[in-house]
Amino acid sequence: MIAVHTAQQVREAEQAFFAANPGVDLMQRAADGLAEAVENFLEGRGPGVDGARLLVAVGPGNNGGDALFAAARLARLGCRVELWATHGDAHEAGLAEAQAAGCQQIDAGQATTALAEADLLLDGVLGIGGRPGLDAPVATLAREARDLGIPVVAVDLPSGLDADSSTPAEESFHATLTVTFGALKPCHVLQPAASRCGEVRLVDIGLELGEPWALAAAPGDIAQRWPLPGPTSDKYSRGVVGIDTGSVHYPGAAVLGTVGALHAGAGMIRFCGPGPADGLIRAALPSVTHGEGRVQAWLVGSGWGDEPGDAERLAGRLADGLPTVVDADALRLLPDHLPAGCLLTPHAGELARLLDVEREEVTADPIGHARAAADRWQAVVLLKGATQYVVQPDGAVWLAVPGPHWSAQAGSGDVLAGICATLLAAGLDAARAALLGASVQAMAARRRPGPYPPDDIAREVPAVVGGFEVVR
Ligand SMILES: NC(=O)C1=CN([C@@H]2O[C@H](COP(=O)(O)OP(=O)(O)OC[C@H]3O[C@@H](n4cnc5c(N)ncnc54)[C@H](OP(=O)(O)O)[C@@H]3O)[C@@H](O)[C@H]2O)[C@@H](O)CC1
Numbered sequence: 338m339i340a341v342h343t344a345q346q347v348r349e350a351e352q353a354f355f356a357a358n359p360g361v362d363l364m365q366r367a368a369d370g371l372a373e374a375v376e377n378f379l380e381g382r383g384p385g386v387d388g389a390r391l392l393v394a395v396g397p398g399n400n401g402g403d404a405l406f407a408a409a410r411l412a413r414l415g416c417r418v419e420l421w422a423t424h425g426d427a428h429e430a431g432l433a434e435a436q437a438a439g440c441q442q443i444d445a446g447q448a449t450t451a452l453a454e455a456d457l458l459l460d461g462v463l464g465i466g467g468r469p470g471l472d473a474p475v476a477t478l479a480r481e482a483r484d485l486g487i488p489v490v491a492v493d494l495p496s497g498l499d500a501d502s503s504t505p506a507e508e509s510f511h512a513t514l515t516v517t518f519g520a521l522k523p524c525h526v527l528q529p530a531a532s533r534c535g536e537v538r539l540v541d542i543g544l545e546l547g548e549p550w551a552l553a554a555a556p557g558d559i560a561q562r563w564p565l566p567g568p569t570s571d572k573y574s575r576g577v578v579g580i581d582t583g584s585v586h587y588p589g590a591a592v593l594g595t596v597g598a599l600h601a602g603a604g605m606i607r608f609c610g611p612g613p614a615d616g617l618i619r620a621a622l623p624s625v626t627h628g629e630g631r632v633q634a635w636l637v638g639s640g641w642g643d644e645p646g647d648a649e650r651l652a653g654r655l656a657d658g659l660p661t662v663v664d665a666d667a668l669r670l671l672p673d674h675l676p677a678g679c680l681l682t683p684h685a686g687e688l689a690r691l692l693d694v695e696r697e698e699v700t701a702d703p704i705g706h707a708r709a710a711a712d713r714w715q716a717v718v719l720l721k722g723a724t725q726y727v728v729q730p731d732g733a734v735w736l737a738v739p740g741p742h743w744s745a746q747a748g749s750g751d752v753l754a755g756i757c758a759t760l761l762a763a764g765l766d767a768a769r770a771a772l773l774g775a776s777v778q779a780m781a782a783r784r785r786p787g788p789y790p791p792d793d794i795a796r797e798v799p800a801v802v803g804g805f806e807v808v809r
């Protein structure tokens with residue numbers, strides 16, 4: 338799991354470092370890592386370092402300082418470097434060092450010309466001290482770089498972003514590579530801001546950081562944690578999932594959830610939903626059984642619509658006291674108390690309704706609202722969307738492996754709820770079930786880039802899970 342820290346946490350760690358290591362210059366460590374990353378970038382997909390043309394945009398603070406010291410190193414390796422100090426002032430020692438190494442200082446007008454001929458734009462305008470957005474001349478440069486297709490390497494974060502926010506300002510750099518220091522910040526992992534960062538590389542500068550703000554999962558974390566069957570496994574030990582989803586109007590949601598549960602490796606599925614879905618599942622998925630019986634976890638809510646008797650339908654399933662995935666329409670009917678180990682799977686709109694706030698409030702502060710719901714119902718909340726947050730009642734936050742943007746489509750949530758129910762039935766706690774379920778769906782979608790429907794993505798899950806066995 339990759340630790341994510343806020344800008345404030347990084348600043349505090351920096352202060353603690355300076356107190357413990359007087360005289361050690363962290364900026365030189367940052368500049369070393371940055372120069373090396375730019376060198377690798379130029380070697381890997383550009384003209385190489387020697388003779389490469391670099392335009393370096395330098396802001397007034399320490400982010401500009403990092404860029405200047407790195408520029409000096411790159412100039413000494415043979416790069417032709419032009420510097421534009423976007424706000425007049427620039428880090429004094431850094432500027433002197435860059436000039437001594439042969440970097441040329443240019444003005445805003447010359448920067449536009451230099452950009453057209455540059456192999457790379459190094460964005461050292463603003464880092465964690467930046468307020469969101471860019472002044473007009475810098476915003477113009479950022480736009481021109483995009484229009485011309487000039488790769489941008491961002492120092493710490495693409496200038497214009499708020500380090501701690503998922504929501505990007507309208508104007509910011511769009512980086513191909515972001516080289517960050519000490520720790521990943523929220524903007525590097527939370528969509529849509531993360532898509533402005535490109536590939537993110539972390540440079541260890543020796544900071545000691547405390548408890549992370551969040552932990553982000555990588556594919557290897559999912560492979561290590563997925564429950565695999567052993568020699569003594571049978572269908573009961575692998576987990577029996579009870580599914581009570583679908584309605585006369587929405588039978589498809591029940592089919593999708595059942596497809597998800599089956600392809601995530603349920604030992605056995607008992608489908609207990611109403612007529613039309615029952616018939617469809619009998620025809621399409623012959624290994625699913627039908628009717629009541631002993632189960633280890635329930636999936637409820639997907640495709641229920643708004644029917645009289647839904648509250649009783651939910652109460653009946655919760656009365657079993659089993660870990661339950663409560664999805665979609667059942668989220669409107671939550672009682673005050675849920676059995677231990679339940680998982681709520683709202684998207685932003687459903688979470689807003691649950692908490693009686695506007696959807697925009699949830700998108701502005703997804704974690705705060707997910708925490709409120711997790712605390713109120715003492716259940717894990719999987720907040721779905723471009724970034725999938727797993728929030729626990731104690732406030733801990735995990736981020737699932739991100740999927741491709743194609744995943745934003747009707748039916749993805751139904752499949753996901755089914756996958757999570759399988760993992761609950763296998764004995765995982767709700768947080769792990771949510772993290773693994775959301776991540777494996779994303780990993781399956783990555784294997785099939787393109788507009789594949791959610792059931793096709795579900796059918797890719799076994800190949801992903803099969804690969805976990807090889808990894809372990
Ligand atoms: N912490 C660490 O561990 C390490 C940090 N390091 C590096 O330091 C960076 C942080 O440096 P920093 O604190 O100097 O802030 P930075 O982002 O350069 O900007 C501040 C300046 O910008 C200005 N300004 C702000 N917003 C603006 C806007 N929208 N438009 C225009 N101007 C704006 C603001 O002026 P103000 O108006 O607020 O007075 C101020 O002058 C960090 O990201 C990393 O790269 C590494 O060297 C090593 C370890």
Ligand SMILES: [K+]
Pocket residue numbers: 400460461462463464491492493494495496
């Ligand atoms: K930057």
